[in-house]
Amino acid sequence: MKISSKCARLLVGIFLLTALVLPSAVTAEEIKIGVLFPLTGGAASAGRELRSGAELALDIANNAMPDINMTMAKNAGIKSMGGAKITLIFKDHEGNPTLGADLAKKLILDDKVHGLMGAYHSAVTKAVSVVAEQYGVPLINDSSTSPELTKQGYKWFWRTTPHDVYFTKDLFEFLKGLTEGKVKGVPAVPKKEIMNLASACEKTEWGAAVSELIEKFGKEYGFEVKKSILYAAKATDLSSEVRSLIAVKPDAMLFASYTSDAILMMKTLKDQKAAPKLLWGQNAGFEVPEFVTTLGDTTVGSLTRTVFIPKIAQVKPVAAKVNAMYKAKTGNDLSGASARSFTGLQAWVHVLEKAGSLKPADIQKAANAIEIPGDELVVPWQGIKFATTGDDIGQNTLGMGLIGQYQKGADGKIDLEIVYPFNVATANMIYPFPKF
Amino acid sequence: MDILFGAVASGILLGMVLALVALGLTIIFGLMDIVNFAHGEFLMVGMYTGLLTAQATGMDPLFTLPLAGAIGFLLGVACYGGFVKYLLRGPMIAQLLGTFGLMLLLRNLALLFFGSEDRALHHGLLVGKSFDVGMGIILSATKLAVAALSVLAFCGVWLLMNRTKTGKALTATALNRQGARYMGIPTERMNALAWGIGGSTVTVAGALLVNFWSVNPYVGLIFTMIAFTVVALGGFGSVPGAFFAGLVVGFIMEIPGFWDFFAITFDIGWMADVPMTSFKYTWIYVAYFVIMLISPRGLFGWKQ
Numbered sequence: 176m177k178i179s180s181k182c183a184r185l186l187v188g189i190f191l192l193t194a195l196v197l198p199s200a201v202t203a204e205e206i207k208i209g210v211l212f213p214l215t216g217g218a219a220s221a222g223r224e225l226r227s228g229a230e231l232a233l234d235i236a237n238n239a240m241p242d243i244n245m246t247m248a249k250n251a252g253i254k255s256m257g258g259a260k261i262t263l264i265f266k267d268h269e270g271n272p273t274l275g276a277d278l279a280k281k282l283i284l285d286d287k288v289h290g291l292m293g294a295y296h297s298a299v300t301k302a303v304s305v306v307a308e309q310y311g312v313p314l315i316n317d318s319s320t321s322p323e324l325t326k327q328g329y330k331w332f333w334r335t336t337p338h339d340v341y342f343t344k345d346l347f348e349f350l351k352g353l354t355e356g357k358v359k360g361v362p363a364v365p366k367k368e369i370m371n372l373a374s375a376c377e378k379t380e381w382g383a384a385v386s387e388l389i390e391k392f393g394k395e396y397g398f399e400v401k402k403s404i405l406y407a408a409k410a411t412d413l414s415s416e417v418r419s420l421i422a423v424k425p426d427a428m429l430f431a432s433y434t435s436d437a438i439l440m441m442k443t444l445k446d447q448k449a450a451p452k453l454l455w456g457q458n459a460g461f462e463v464p465e466f467v468t469t470l471g472d473t474t475v476g477s478l479t480r481t482v483f484i485p486k487i488a489q490v491k492p493v494a495a496k497v498n499a500m501y502k503a504k505t506g507n508d509l510s511g512a513s514a515r516s517f518t519g520l521q522a523w524v525h526v527l528e529k530a531g532s533l534k535p536a537d538i539q540k541a542a543n544a545i546e547i548p549g550d551e552l553v554v555p556w557q558g559i560k561f562a563t564t565g566d567d568i569g570q571n572t573l574g575m576g577l578i579g580q581y582q583k584g585a586d587g588k589i590d591l592e593i594v595y596p597f598n599v600a601t602a603n604m605i606y607p608f609p610k611f
Numbered sequence: 612m613d614i615l616f617g618a619v620a621s622g623i624l625l626g627m628v629l630a631l632v633a634l635g636l637t638i639i640f641g642l643m644d645i646v647n648f649a650h651g652e653f654l655m656v657g658m659y660t661g662l663l664t665a666q667a668t669g670m671d672p673l674f675t676l677p678l679a680g681a682i683g684f685l686l687g688v689a690c691y692g693g694f695v696k697y698l699l700r701g702p703m704i705a706q707l708l709g710t711f712g713l714m715l716l717l718r719n720l721a722l723l724f725f726g727s728e729d730r731a732l733h734h735g736l737l738v739g740k741s742f743d744v745g746m747g748i749i750l751s752a753t754k755l756a757v758a759a760l761s762v763l764a765f766c767g768v769w770l771l772m773n774r775t776k777t778g779k780a781l782t783a784t785a786l787n788r789q790g791a792r793y794m795g796i797p798t799e800r801m802n803a804l805a806w807g808i809g810g811s812t813v814t815v816a817g818a819l820l821v822n823f824w825s826v827n828p829y830v831g832l833i834f835t836m837i838a839f840t841v842v843a844l845g846g847f848g849s850v851p852g853a854f855f856a857g858l859v860v861g862f863i864m865e866i867p868g869f870w871d872f873f874a875i876t877f878d879i880g881w882m883a884d885v886p887m888t889s890f891k892y893t894w895i896y897v898a899y900f901v902i903m904l905i906s907p908r909g910l911f912g913w914k915q
Contacts, residue, residue: 215727215728216727216728216729217728217827219726219728269727378889401883402883403886404886404888404889405886405889406888406889409827409829411824411825411830411833412823412824414625415621415864415865415867415868415891416867416888418614418617418618418871419867419868419871419887419888422614422868422871422872422875423871423875423883434729435728435729435731438731438733439731439825442739442823445739446739446741446749446751446823447741447749448741448743448749469733470733
């Protein structure tokens with residue numbers, strides 16, 4: 176009698192213990208990801224885009240939406256962790272690297288996040304990546320394009336977006352194509368007519384790197400870079416910079432600018448009656464919605480590299496679907512910024528699903544092993560697969576860029592049309608750039 | 612040659628703009644001998660006033676200038692009556708630290724209310740318009756308007772100081788406060804008036820500047836520095852001196868343009884490779900340093 180009651184008590188005890196322990200091991204663990212974006216400051220509008228893109232991806236990941244053809248839409252939460260839901264903790268770094276690093280520390284130590292994402296400005300991402308490396312917390316970068324970031328050999332850093340070596344090479348391939356008559360709607364332009372280039376780039380990590388790449392590829396492709404200017408993105412006045420550009424009479428003007436300075440640059444160019452034959456921006460400020468809403472017709476004819484143009488929807492059904500959801504949520508089409516933060520979080524979901532646990536080592540292993548096919552992505556890449564060897568560790572090897580041109584449609588709306596790669600061009604290119 | 616003419620024209624225009632920015636400080640610091648580190652923040656207040664009233668009412672920012680002037684006047688008088696008056700009782704260091712604190716207060720209030728985002732006006736009668744007068748000279752309508760106002764304001768202040776009783780009383784107060792009070796001059800009121808006029812000229816300048824420069828809460832610092840350079844260069848106590856000093860500083864900021872002219876005209880390779888535009892503000896500080904070294908009284912100053 177005594178023994179059996181002891182037995183019974185033991186059994187009840189074990190049952191209670193398993194009842195308490197097991198569910199928490201299998202279900203409903205909360206996955207916390209700290210997200211660092213510039214929600215105020217000069218790039219705030221890009222920050223809002225980035226945030227909305229990540230939030231939409233979160234929504235799709237945490238709820239089952241079987242009508243979207245994505246792995247992360249099939250389940251509610253992370254299936255391999257018993258449907259655990261993801262929570263994003265957003266922090267605003269204002270474009271300030273020191274603040275970014277502090278916030279990353281805070282996210283790791285106080286909020287105990289399992290991973291990080293961000294931070295748009297390459298200079299901030301660099302500072303955050305040092306913190307992530309130090310604490311051994313995985314950081315997936317969605318939208319910083321300084322090539323330097325994946326050259327550091329870090330073990331906790333992965334980048335989904337292609338970087339500026341890809342994009343700048345695209346630009347020169349495009350210029351080369353222009354001289355060879357490959358651009359849709361433009362007969363071959365003699366090289367001497369487009370020979371002289373001038374660039375103005377903002378002077379932090381990102382712009383300075385772009386400026387160097389333009390010089391490097393310019394030499395390689397046989398163009399002459401007559402002037403390279405570095406300026407402060409927070410500048411209130413760019414007139415002496417613009418006059419310095421105009422002074423060398425460039426055929427093409429190339430820019431790497433964040434939001435407010437891109438707008439100021441265009442206004443000053445117009446003010447000073449600049450007349451380049453070609454005007455190209457390295458995305459960022461040149462493709463946030465504000466660029467068109469504030470400048471209007473001034474933007475027509477300018478080019479920007481990007482990774483997403485709404486016209487992609489015509490050839491990618493999954494992009495059309497997600498773009499429609501994004502438009503319903505924010506009123507804007509997806510842009511290069513929002514499409515990339517969406518894709519960044521999508522990569523996070525795949526990594527977590529594969530890892531099946533929240534141990535940093537498991538996440539690290541999973542990130543190095545994932546392979547997302549291109550047809551699941553909204554961006555026109557071949558997929559996502561991170562390099563684990565070589566001199567570009569953590570870089571997605573399957574990404575690619577687009578070059579778009581702002582054109583006015585029949586309805587009077589200004590939209591980006593694809594002009595590069597040449598085989599997916601959606602419209603005839605406007606050449607030369609119309610006078611301001 | 613086009614580059615040279617363009618740089619000269621732009622230097623003159625910019626110089627007049629900077630002179631207007633510095634006029635308020637010329638009155639408060641140059642004439643009345645009270646240091647005001649918050650000068651750039653007054654400008655920022657003016658810029659936000661111009662921007663927000665234009666956006667809220669849909670009116671062109673040109674028509675809201677009187678409002679900006681009134682706000683600047685009240686701000687100046689309030690700062691003096693509520694704060695600076697007490698600083699004057701202490702040593703010089705009290706003015707330095709006190710107005711420095713005022714600068715931080717205004718800047719952080721702006722951060723609190725407006726956020727750190729850059730904001731700019733994109734529509735208006737003058738915005739985005741410019742005239743090509745040939746020979747490489749391109750004048751933007753907005754800067755022309757500021758330059759015109761600058762000339763008017765300087766004439767006005769010069770007349771006030773030299774042709775009116777109030778001006779004499781202001782000068783007397785600046786020269787010897789105690790002596791002036793013995794002569795029956797209400798020195799407190801004179802100081803408050805100087806702050807009022809100084810405040811209103813700088814906020815009007817700000818409301819006009821916002822037509823072509825974007826504003827954020829940190830915008831004041833660079834203008835404070837420029838204004839101090841202009842006042843130091845022009846000489847303490849000289850209104851015309853400040854105007855000419857403004858022009859000189861305008862040319863100093865145009866150094867990259869002149870540099871380009873030499874580099875391109877004479878085809879000098881190494882000159883073309885020097886990133887002069889990155890150093891455009893550096894020369895102002897260099898100039899300030901040199902002036903302090905060789906002529907602490909400035910070019911036109913009469914005060915010891």
